[in-house]
Amino acid sequence: xxxxxxxxxxxxxGKNPPEVIHYRYGMKLDIAxxxxxxxxxxxCGVMPAQMTYEDSNGDLNILEYRAAGTGCRxxx
Numbered sequence: 001x002x003x004x005x006x007x008x009x010x011x012x013x014g015k016n017p018p019e020v021i022h023y024r025y026g027m028k029l030d031i032a033x034x035x036x037x038x039x040x041x042x043x044c045g046v047m048p049a050q051m052t053y054e055d056s057n058g059d060l061n062i063l064e065y066r067a068a069g070t071g072c073r074x075x076x
Contacts, residue, residue, distance in 0.1 A: 002038050003062060006052045009035065010060050018052060018060035029063070030055040044072040 003020065010017050035052040049067040054060055 002036065002050050002052065006036065006060065006062060009052075015058070015060050018062045020050075020062045020064055023063055023065040032056045032058075035060065040067050040069050042071040043069040045069050 003018075006018050009015075031053045033054045035054060037052075038050045040047060040049055046066050046068055049065055051063045051065070052060060053063065
């Protein structure tokens, strides 16, 4: 859903469609402005998340990474 929304955002703002980049530890990121971040759900586990951003050239990118859910309270 995020990728479709960002395709539409790019078209509406005259930008190229964003590329999905999979995060790797130690990557050098060029983030000038965050456009959107997918929310994590309330489960207790690791799930994929995406951040859409503009780099210093104004190009849209989607960074996919792993994030912990927010429902892990008192579950050590």
